[in-house]
Amino acid sequence: MLLIKDLTKSFDGRRIIDQLNLEIQDGEILTIVGPSGGGKTTLLRCLAGLETIDSGELIIDGTKFDPVEMDNADQVVGIVFQDFQLFPHLSVLENITLAPMLSLKQTKEASVTEALDLLAKFGLSDKENLYPYQLSGGQKQRVALARALAMKPKILGYDEPTSALDPELRQQVEEVILTLKAQGMTQIVVTHDMTFAENIADNILTVTPVQ
Structure with a gap:
């Protein structure tokens, strides 16, 4: 289980995530939806150690962790990026x-x-x-997904996995995510696509920009 407690993150004095509390059960698919600027991708990047958090705690299976300082061999969250970032x-x-x-x-x-x-x-x-x-x-x-899985993360995150895909490919992405769920993989999916979110999610988190 992943537990997020009072996570706060700001950029240039602007608070993007404000004391977020969240619990994600093992094997669950959480989709995160909401308008741009709500902190969806920032949250993924914080969990993967690509951004430092200002305050708060991250706890996996009862143990606190700092993804920025962790060895890659102990990766908790792997991410499939929107632009894939293949070499x-x-x-x-x-x-x-x-x-x-x-x-x-x-x-x-x-x-x-x-x-x-x-x-x-x-x-x-x-x-x-x-x-x-x-x-x-x-x-x-799919190559980006295979690359992320090869690092054996405990949780897999996706940043807008259906962006710019036609309906047939979106269906394929749904099938891959649900197949991984059947295999026990915990997944966090950031998306603007509400239909897609509802098709795959156990829980949906709706975020809005911090005022």
């Missing part, structure tokens, strides 16, 4: 195996085996030697 000069396989080899100290053989298994699960078995520019938007997203 353009690396192949699909290299994109997925790089971090596990560097941060988790996996052997190349183990990392490649796991990456190929993940690619097979996402219907990308024939894409491992391609480069990001050779992939469609939906394929890039």
Whole structure:
């Protein structure tokens, strides 16, 4: 279980998140909706250690943690970014195996085996030697998801996973998220798409900009 207590975050003197309290159960899908400026993506970035929090506590399974100071091998929250952030000069396989080899100290053989298994699960078995520019938007997203899962996070976060996707691809994203839920993965999904949010969520958090 992830417990967020009194989390506050400001930028340039403007409070973005104001004493947020939130509890996310194991295996749950939480969707976070609301207008731009409400702190949705900022919350994800704080949980992943990409932003420091001003105050508050983060607790996973009863133990406090600071994601900024944690070793990558103990990653709590992994994120699939809206723009995917794949390395353009690396192949699909290299994109997925790089971090596990560097941060988790996996052997190349183990990392490649796991990456190929993940690619097979996402219907990308024939894409491992391609480069990001050779992939469609939906394929890039699935590679980014495989890369995040390869780091074995306890919780997976998504920043606008259906942004700019057509209805068929949105349906595929829903299916992937619900399949991961069936496997026990706790997930946090930031989205503007209320229909998508309602289709996948156990709970929906609606945020508004701090006045």
